[in-house]
Amino acid sequence: MTANGVMTEPVVIAGLLRQQAALANFGTFAFSEPELGKILTEAARVCAECLRAPFAKICRYRREQKDLLIVAGCGWRAGVIGIVISKADESSTQGRAFVTGKPVILEDVSQNGSLTLPPFYAEHKIVSTADVLIKGKTGPWGVLEVDSADRHEFNEHDVVFLTGFANVVAEAVAMAERTAAMQGAIESMKHLIVEKDALLGERAGRERKVHELQMELSHLSRLNAMGQMTAAIAHELNQPLAAITNYIGVAKLSLEVKQIDSGAILRLKALIGKIQSQTLRAGSIIKNLKDVVEKRESCRFEVNIEDVVRDSLAMVLYDVTDSNIALNFEFDSAISKVMIDKVQIQQILINLIRNSVEAMHGTKERTLTLTTLPGDAGFANVMVRDTGPGVLPNIAQRLFLPFNTTKASGMGLGLMVCQTLAEANGGRIWHVEDKEKGTCFCLSLPLAQPHAGESHSAAG
Ligand SMILES: Nc1ncnc2c1ncn2[C@@H]1O[C@H](COP(=O)(O)OP(=O)(O)O)[C@@H](O)[C@H]1O
Ligand SMILES: [Mg+2]
Structure with a gap:
């Protein structure tokens, strides 16, 4: 080990320990915070602090637009976060990390002629940048960048820390997306439950209607049965009544003679007997029909x-x-x-x-x-x-x-x-x-x- 190495070793170790502690703290925070925006902002803040840089930002890849949007960060003026985009290609520092998948460390961006940097870099007098990829479930998710207005030497420990940090951010993003998907599922489930309740209500209404109709029907069939019974009674009674009418007709004829002899009286007596038996029959018909109705x-x-x-x-x-x-x-x-x-x-x-x-x-x-x-x-x-x-x-x-x-x-x-x-x-x-x-x-x-x-x- 060089003399220089011996001298710097305690500082390096102290710095590494600080970074490890910050990473662990951030991990705890990220897995308890439901809002992805807050997680990303905190990630940028912690990264900048750990690497002693005043600026950091997180860019998210937008699949449809094929660009990188700055979604969180720290140190920047208003009008940068949520607004500035850059192409997802090698023309920007973050684009380069995104397409190559490798960390991109630039000690002096002005020395790199192939870059077209957005104006806010110049406004903040950015000199040094370090970019690492944030992985996603199905492909690269975005980029984590730390920026410095002084010439900043990002050493290999910084790069390892930044990469590890980006991996934790990637986990937090994946979890947030899972939570969002779950939330979406819960929402649609709630929707379904509301729909189901509405359908059940509708069904209860229909069942009530069916019940009402059944009541109506049984009422109608009772009426119908009564109607049948009435017709049956009329039908059955008609027979003895017709017989009685006949006998009375014959009896009247017998009485229309000038002199009623004993023979006529006997015939009348016989007719009255027949009328009596038909009357009794009519009575017993009523009784019997009553029996049918009462099921006795x-x-x-x-x-x-x-x-x-x-x-x-x-x-x-x-x-x-x-x-x-x-x-x-x-x-x-x-x-x-x-x-x-x-x-x-x-x-x-x-x-x-x-x-x-x-x-x-x-x-x-x-x-x-x-x-x-x-x-x-x-x-x-x-x-x-x-x-x-x-x-x-x-x-x-x-x-x-x-x-x-x-x-x-x-x-x-x-x-x-x-x-x-x-x-x-x-x-x-x-x-x-x-x-x-x-x-x-x-x-x-x-x-x-x-x-x-x-x-x-x-x-x-
Ligand atoms: N002896 C029979 N010969 C032919 N048809 C009969 C006879 N008995 C019953 N029927 C038929 O059955 C029907 C029903 O008889 P019934 O219940 O006694 O009612 P109704 O005599 O008032 O018509 C009669 O209309 C008739 O068509
Ligand atoms: Mg008949």
Whole structure:
């Protein structure tokens, strides 16, 4: 080591230690400061101070403009930072460091004729400059420059320090960019959340609307059901009322004779009896329809099925003026007792028989066949068959639905009521698709449980 070297060594070491401390402090500052502008300004200040130079600046490369803009610095007059640009080529000190990637140290810029320096260099009487590259993620980011108005000798330690400093600045820049990107992502996320909330609000509104519509719909269907029930009641009551009107007409005729003999009185008595039974029927229809609406259990007792069928037929034929119909009974003696609500089953049979009578109105051959026969285990079947034109194909699938009618004055409720009543009695009703002409409906009804000793007495 030279004498000179021995003398300067402590100074150099002290300077290096100072630079290391400054670098460490700057690192701490840079990683806790969110604002990139402040980080760069502090970087310029610390660099100038450590290298005992009055000026420093940081230039950022602008990809689109392909130039270097002074974005931070210290010591300069106003109008330099954020404004002055230089070409990103070898015509300027920073441009040269930028394109070569190597430190550019000039002890006297005036001695370098190939440089075109911006006027503020002259204004500040800049003599010496030191430039190092600041790296970026995808390429060079910019340049860190320290300037002196005196002739300044930047030694290799200074260059190492400056390069190390530029690397820390590069890290800080990368972090700031990451933070900015993250901030951007957070912002767009916030945006999305706001949008999502708006959409959810909209959806809640739509769901409310759907709920309202559903309420409306159930209200409408309740109204519709009520309407159907009202029509069914009118339809069913019309039958006994028509019969009563007929009887009263006949009774009036009987009273219009001059002398009422005992025979006429007997006939009147009979008519009044019939009127009474139709009135009772009307009453029981109302009661039964009420039962259908309220879904109450039917009042089921053991009854003889043959009696029920005969009674039902008799009730229809009372008010069927055109009774030019041949009757056919086929009762199976093996079955007799069924467990039913008699009035309800009569109601079904009356509806079926009346439909048959109506269907045979225009046909030549008019035969109504009423049959009882064993059905599925525990059931008896009752069949009502006619020789009419048969069920029209377009209505066959919808027979038991309300308001399906092919009749001018029909309501299309008879079969719906039949089905409701059959099911209320534990039975069912269906249309028998027959190869023969005419129509056949079958009603299945639960058999009454045989009593102890009954089969014995039947055998004996
Ligand atoms: N025995 C039958 N023969 C032919 N068609 C029938 C017969 N029974 C029912 N239908 C058809 O089913 C429709 C519905 O019958 P129903 O529910 O009793 O209502 P409505 O008698 O008021 O029309 C009738 O309009 C008719 O077209
Ligand atoms: Mg009918």
